[in-house]
Amino acid sequence: MHSDAFDRYHESNSFVHRLDPRVKVIVTIAYILSNALLPDGAWLAFGLSWLFLLFANALSNLGVGFTFKRSFIALPFALVAITVLFSIPGNPISTFRFLFWDLTITDMGLLRFESILIRSWLSVQMAILLVATTRFPDIVHALEHLRVPTILTTIIAFLYRYLFVLVDEVFRLLRAREARSAAVAGVRAGGSVAWRGRVAGNMAGQLFLRSYERSDRVYNAMLARGYSGHLNTINPHEMRRVDYLTTALALIVILLFQLVGRL
Amino acid sequence: MTNVLSVHDLHFSYHDHHPALRGVSLTLCEGDKVALVGPNGAGKSTLMLHLNGILRGQGEVFVGGERLTRDNLPAARAMVGLVFQNPDDQLFSPTVFEDVAFGPLHMGLPKDEVLARVETALNAVRMSNYRDRMSHHLSVGEKKRIAIATVLSMNPQILVLDEPSAGLDPRARRTLINLLRELPITMLVSTHDMRLVEELFPRTIVMDEGLIVADGMTKEILADEKFLNEHGLEKP
Amino acid sequence: MHYSPAPLHIPDGFLNVTVSVIFWVITVIMIGMAVARTNKSLGEKQVPLMGIMAAFIFAAQMINFPVAGGTSGHLLGGALAAIVLGPWAGMLVMTAVIAVQGLLFQDGGLLVMGANIFNMGLLTVAIGYGFYRSVMNKSTGTKLAVAGVAAWLSVMAGALATALQLWLSGTSNLQTAVIAMLSVHALIGIGEALITVAALSFIFRTRPDLLGEGSASAEGGRGWVMAGVVISLIVVLLSPLASADPDGLERVAIDMGFIDAGQSAPYQVIPDYTLPFLGTTPLSTIIAGVIGALVVLGIAILAGRSLQKTS
Numbered sequence: 001m002h003s004d005a006f007d008r009y010h011e012s013n014s015f016v017h018r019l020d021p022r023v024k025v026i027v028t029i030a031y032i033l034s035n036a037l038l039p040d041g042a043w044l045a046f047g048l049s050w051l052f053l054l055f056a057n058a059l060s061n062l063g064v065g066f067t068f069k070r071s072f073i074a075l076p077f078a079l080v081a082i083t084v085l086f087s088i089p090g091n092p093i094s095t096f097r098f099l100f101w102d103l104t105i106t107d108m109g110l111l112r113f114e115s116i117l118i119r120s121w122l123s124v125q126m127a128i129l130l131v132a133t134t135r136f137p138d139i140v141h142a143l144e145h146l147r148v149p150t151i152l153t154t155i156i157a158f159l160y161r162y163l164f165v166l167v168d169e170v171f172r173l174l175r176a177r178e179a180r181s182a183a184v185a186g187v188r189a190g191g192s193v194a195w196r197g198r199v200a201g202n203m204a205g206q207l208f209l210r211s212y213e214r215s216d217r218v219y220n221a222m223l224a225r226g227y228s229g230h231l232n233t234i235n236p237h238e239m240r241r242v243d244y245l246t247t248a249l250a251l252i253v254i255l256l257f258q259l260v261g262r263l
Numbered sequence: 264m265t266n267v268l269s270v271h272d273l274h275f276s277y278h279d280h281h282p283a284l285r286g287v288s289l290t291l292c293e294g295d296k297v298a299l300v301g302p303n304g305a306g307k308s309t310l311m312l313h314l315n316g317i318l319r320g321q322g323e324v325f326v327g328g329e330r331l332t333r334d335n336l337p338a339a340r341a342m343v344g345l346v347f348q349n350p351d352d353q354l355f356s357p358t359v360f361e362d363v364a365f366g367p368l369h370m371g372l373p374k375d376e377v378l379a380r381v382e383t384a385l386n387a388v389r390m391s392n393y394r395d396r397m398s399h400h401l402s403v404g405e406k407k408r409i410a411i412a413t414v415l416s417m418n419p420q421i422l423v424l425d426e427p428s429a430g431l432d433p434r435a436r437r438t439l440i441n442l443l444r445e446l447p448i449t450m451l452v453s454t455h456d457m458r459l460v461e462e463l464f465p466r467t468i469v470m471d472e473g474l475i476v477a478d479g480m481t482k483e484i485l486a487d488e489k490f491l492n493e494h495g496l497e498k499p
Numbered sequence: 500m501h502y503s504p505a506p507l508h509i510p511d512g513f514l515n516v517t518v519s520v521i522f523w524v525i526t527v528i529m530i531g532m533a534v535a536r537t538n539k540s541l542g543e544k545q546v547p548l549m550g551i552m553a554a555f556i557f558a559a560q561m562i563n564f565p566v567a568g569g570t571s572g573h574l575l576g577g578a579l580a581a582i583v584l585g586p587w588a589g590m591l592v593m594t595a596v597i598a599v600q601g602l603l604f605q606d607g608g609l610l611v612m613g614a615n616i617f618n619m620g621l622l623t624v625a626i627g628y629g630f631y632r633s634v635m636n637k638s639t640g641t642k643l644a645v646a647g648v649a650a651w652l653s654v655m656a657g658a659l660a661t662a663l664q665l666w667l668s669g670t671s672n673l674q675t676a677v678i679a680m681l682s683v684h685a686l687i688g689i690g691e692a693l694i695t696v697a698a699l700s701f702i703f704r705t706r707p708d709l710l711g712e713g714s715a716s717a718e719g720g721r722g723w724v725m726a727g728v729v730i731s732l733i734v735v736l737l738s739p740l741a742s743a744d745p746d747g748l749e750r751v752a753i754d755m756g757f758i759d760a761g762q763s764a765p766y767q768v769i770p771d772y773t774l775p776f777l778g779t780t781p782l783s784t785i786i787a788g789v790i791g792a793l794v795v796l797g798i799a800i801l802a803g804r805s806l807q808k809t810s
């Protein structure tokens with residue numbers, strides 16, 4: 001068991017992979033913003049937006065359907081939007097009984113519900129494409145360029161580096177817990193909830209201490225290499241002409257979706 | 264030969280702990296390749312952390328002939344390249360490039376020079392094609408070699424390595440031995456790998472319980488089986 | 500290992516642009532203050548410490564334990580981070596965690612990240628630290644008990660804020676969202692409280708110096724106590740109001756231009772969102788909501804599990 005499952009980057013040398021990470025971050029955010037701005041039921045604009053996504057998929061050599069496969073991760077959250085089906089006034093479509101209540105779905109409610117799901121579904125796919133085509137350290141560089149405070153990007157860089165190390169430690173702790181939690185016949189395994197919570201809390205405490213001590217050693221390793229409180233970084237990215245052009249073009253297209261959506 | 268590193272009567276204890284160093288003295292001359300051996304908890308790592316001022320006990324440390332003080336710490340740190348026992352502590356950046364560039368960058372070198380140093384250091388450990396790899400993807404052996412590159416890029420005069428061969432498979436260990444043999448640089452290497460000691464280091468220092476209990480020709484020390492056993496060591 | 504999304508991470512698409520932008524602005528201001536404070540007051544050692552603590556919170560969120568009926572308790576970590584790192588560093592650490600979850604795992608959206616950071620990173624830290632700060636000089640037992648309450652409340656505050664944002668965005672009916680979010684998170688908050696208390700007591704036993712005088716834990720001002728109390732009061736006062744008598748709140752939201760009049764007024768469409776045998780009392784509404792919420796929770800768990808299996 002290794003935490004490689006956490007890697008979202010797919011190695012390739014496509015046009016999208018080669019773009020400057022800033023371009024991809026900016027276009028992704030603009031795309032998500034555009035989806036959020038489109039009015040309910042702007043089907044044509046949503047459709048164009050989807051084509052844009054498919055096109056970006058194709059340009060990244062990952063296959064047109066690449067992001068589709070993982071696009072349902074936000075689905076369980078759709079439950080929170082279910083009430084709009086009934087709570088927005090409009091023409092009734094159907095009524096059914098749910099436990100004690102008669103619920104009526106309205107056309108306006110359905111429209112809103114579908115629009116929310118589509119916005120979410122499109123947006124999450126673009127975000128998936130971003131991390132599939134951009135190595136995470138490069139995304140952090142892009143954030144640095146986009147004026148996110150250095151202290152925050154540094155924390156994020158450390159988080160990414162040690163995420164893998166610490167998650168491996170969590171697996172070891174969990175495995176050790178499993179190995180030691182045998183069930184005795186006739187007794188409910190694992191004790192009370194409070195007891196199980198305490199075991200989990202002890203594991204978190206243990207992990208905290210190990211992490212704390214590790215941060216001491218890492219600090220020493222930084223000192224040994226000349227760190228004195230101020231972090232210097234070297235950022236290998238430079239915007240080329242094609243990066244500027246792609247950004248401009250993508251933003252114009254995204255703006256067009258807004259026009260179409262509001263016609 | 265010039266003496267590049269020396270330690271006089273060094274004492275140190277970690278907070279609320281029994282002493283880890285109890286009067287350690289040693290001298291390294293230019294070009295020396297010295298092994299530092301001793302059982303777990305002998306104080307090897309603790310000693311190494313004093314050599315560029317990360318820990319500061321009682322006693323004196325001289326680097327390049329100068330007494331280590333708060334003011335010359337940066338210079339001393341550039342001179343003594345210290346590689347930590349655990350490569351996951353040593354490699355703290357997301358990518359290999361950023362890690363190898365960290366030292367030169369924090370020495371205030373210009374960008375071109377930094378890039379050139381990264382190139383040279385990665386070449387020296389035969390890892391130039393790993394420049395853009397992410398550290399968490401590397402195997403233990405690869406991490407150990409990159410860890411050495413992270414200090415080589417600072418052009419140190421002395422390389423201090425804490426257990427560089429621990430956890431390596433035979434081939435990675437062999438690669439490392441060849442690498443250490445080829446590096447034309449003064450070296451102090453702590454290890455539990457007595458075959459490595461025999462093969463690579465003419466001189467050996469033995470530590471136990473915070474003291475240096477032997478400092479001499481590797482051949483002679485390894486020949487004294489009774490002495491080795493007394494200090495928890497084995498003949499290779 | 501599968502990375503399983505936690506219920507408070509709002510994905511993109513579920514908040515409208517106005518709400519998203521407002522919470523980005525609030526969050527950016529708070530982060531700006533935190534950056535200024537940490538740059539000024541904390542030593543150079545703090546940088547690797549905060550970085551690795553962020554990785555710790557992320558990893559600690561994966562430690563889970565079975566609670567009941569297939570749900571599992573796990574940690575969100577805001578209160579814990581605030582208590583061990585101090586409030587400002589805690590905020591930055593939580594921000595980094597939520598940013599990575601959104602950016603790398605799409606657990607939480609990007610446009611809505613401001614709201615997610617606010618709910619899970621700022622509110623939780625303010626409550627966690629404010630409560631803890633008020634008993635800083637008391638016995639360890641008191642500190643642990645208060646930390647537990649704070650951990651539970653911090654989750655409830657995050658849940659309430661999430662529900663309100665969903666409602667203001669026209670994504671959810673106010674009453675249902677509040678009742679569903681709060682009743683589900685009343686359970687989740689117990690897991691949070693148990694783990695937080697146990698983790699803290701472990702640290703008290705092994706490294707009391709990390710939580711004592713002069714540690715990062717002790718360095719926030721008394722103003723945090725106020726912040727914690729005020730936020731909790733809002734949670735305590737607003738929750739029953741929103742769940743039993745939403746009309747007032749909706750009136751305010753309409754007046755402030757947040758939502759259309761047409762969007763609200765759920766009573767016209769669901770006239771009897773109450774239990775028949777209890778009549779139309781506020782209590783009846785709340786219980787009805789809880790039942791609905793539990794059903795929703797069940798569906799969510801099933802959906803989550805089947806997604807987990809397929810991926």
Ligand SMILES: Nc1ncnc2c1ncn2[C@@H]1O[C@H](COP(=O)(O)OP(=O)(O)OP(=O)(O)O)[C@@H](O)[C@H]1O
Binds near residue numbers: 303307309
């Ligand atoms: N951070 C620390 N805090 C407290 N005590 C420590 C710390 N690091 C080491 N020690 C103690 O100091 C003594 C010397 O440890 P040191 O790590 O220097 O030994 P070592 O020779 O490097 O051992 P090993 O071969 O296991 O690496 C030991 O008793 C150890 O327990």
Ligand SMILES: [Mg+2]
Binds near residue numbers: 307309348425
């Ligand atoms: Mg050691």
